[in-house]
Amino acid sequence: MKANKVRGVVFDLDGTLIDSYQAIYLGFHYVYTTIGLPPLSYEEVERAVGLGLGHTFRELLGEERVPQALALFRKRYEEVFRTHTRLLPDAREVLQGLQGRAIQLAVATNKLGRFSRAIFEHFGMEKMFAVIVGDGDVSRNKPDPEMLYLAMDKMGVGKEETIFVGDSVIDIQTGKNAGIRVFAVPTGNTRRDDLVKAQPTVLMSRLLDLLTLV
Numbered sequence: 001m002k003a004n005k006v007r008g009v010v011f012d013l014d015g016t017l018i019d020s021y022q023a024i025y026l027g028f029h030y031v032y033t034t035i036g037l038p039p040l041s042y043e044e045v046e047r048a049v050g051l052g053l054g055h056t057f058r059e060l061l062g063e064e065r066v067p068q069a070l071a072l073f074r075k076r077y078e079e080v081f082r083t084h085t086r087l088l089p090d091a092r093e094v095l096q097g098l099q100g101r102a103i104q105l106a107v108a109t110n111k112l113g114r115f116s117r118a119i120f121e122h123f124g125m126e127k128m129f130a131v132i133v134g135d136g137d138v139s140r141n142k143p144d145p146e147m148l149y150l151a152m153d154k155m156g157v158g159k160e161e162t163i164f165v166g167d168s169v170i171d172i173q174t175g176k177n178a179g180i181r182v183f184a185v186p187t188g189n190t191r192r193d194d195l196v197k198a199q200p201t202v203l204m205s206r207l208l209d210l211l212t213l214v
Contacts, residue, residue: 006214008157009098010148012166013109013116013134014049015188016207017091020111020119021046023077023084030076031057031069046189050170052110052141074112081115082122088187090208095128097211104155106131108147108164108174113137130155143170145178152180163201165210172198183210 011017014024025045032039040048040060048056057069098105106129109116113134120126131154138146152162164175167188172195175182184200185207186192195203202213 015167106151143173
């Protein structure tokens with residue numbers, strides 16, 4: 001069944017359009033080894049991220065270490081993210097397909113906004129989006145709906161004309177908080193069963209399904 005009246009699609013980033021977990025892991029490894037702590041495993045890093053780095057480091061290291069941890073992470077991430085980030089399968093095809101139907105596109109991510117924009121500049125895709133909004137661009141990160149409100153404003157579309165595509169429970173909560181439909185895809189680090197329990201509007205098998213649903 002096709003979704004009605006879709007004029008704008010907002011995408012999450014990590015786990016939905018890109019895989020940059022190796023770059024994130026390298027950033028975490030640098031933080032922990034620099035401050036003299038045993039580094040987290042790749043799997044532990046995957047589980048820890050999602051709500052924004054400030055929140056993550058606050059939970060892991062305590063408030064007093066957040067400024068240092070953020071500075072160290074951003075220094076290392078800047079060095080490695082271009083060579084350790086890849087588009088997920090079908091991402092470019094889906095974005096081009098939607099763009100070809102004159103559907104407005106945006107990104108809403110808890111990754112730092114400037115890194116998110118730099119990733120799409122690296123892939124030569126930044127002009128596909130009305131806005132790429134991330135951590136540092138708004139006062140509250142997902143699951144607060146502020147990012148989605150900003151994206152809809154920049155796309156010039158209403159709630160009933162917009163869907164949010166993401167790979168996590170946080171994304172599903174964000175879409176619900178904004179009052180828009182959520183199309184979830186199990187391509188990130190969240191188990192399909194957990195996505196089902198969070199009750200998205202639609203649970204896709206793969207991102208490419210989006211082209212037959214809107």
